[in-house]
Amino acid sequence: MLDANVGRMLLPQAEEALWVLDKPKMQATLEEARRLAFTAPDIEKIAELLALPEDKCAESTRCPPQPRPRPHPQHQPPALTQPQPQPWPSR
Numbered sequence: 001m002l003d004a005n006v007g008r009m010l011l012p013q014a015e016e017a018l019w020v021l022d023k024p025k026m027q028a029t030l031e032e033a034r035r036l037a038f039t040a041p042d043i044e045k046i047a048e049l050l051a052l053p054e055d056k057c058a059e060s061t062r063c064p065p066q067p068r069p070r071p072h073p074q075h076q077p078p079a080l081t082q083p084q085p086q087p088w089p090s091r
Contacts, residue, residue, distance in 0.1 A: 006038045014042035018049075026050055 010033055017025040026046045033043045 006036050010038055011040060011042060014046060018042055018045060
């Protein structure tokens with residue numbers, strides 16, 4: 001249960017930090033993840049980027065980021081449906 005709650009808290013934070021390449025936000029997210037012994041691919045990517053020298057970090061982030069952020073399943077817009085034909089009112 002704790003792992004799921006930590007993931008709900010840290011994963012959006014990590015995604016945003018990677019998306020905008022906000023170094024202080026990446027550092028804070030990584031520190032919190034390490035404090036809670038939590039790991040995920042985004043957390044590992046943050047650790048990898050922060051471990052690089054400043055000039056190498058800039059080189060490795062020149063590629064466009066992965067398509068993110070992914071919408072949370074609870075925040076999906078309702079599916080669009082075709083309107084159903086309505087019968088003509090009888091006279």
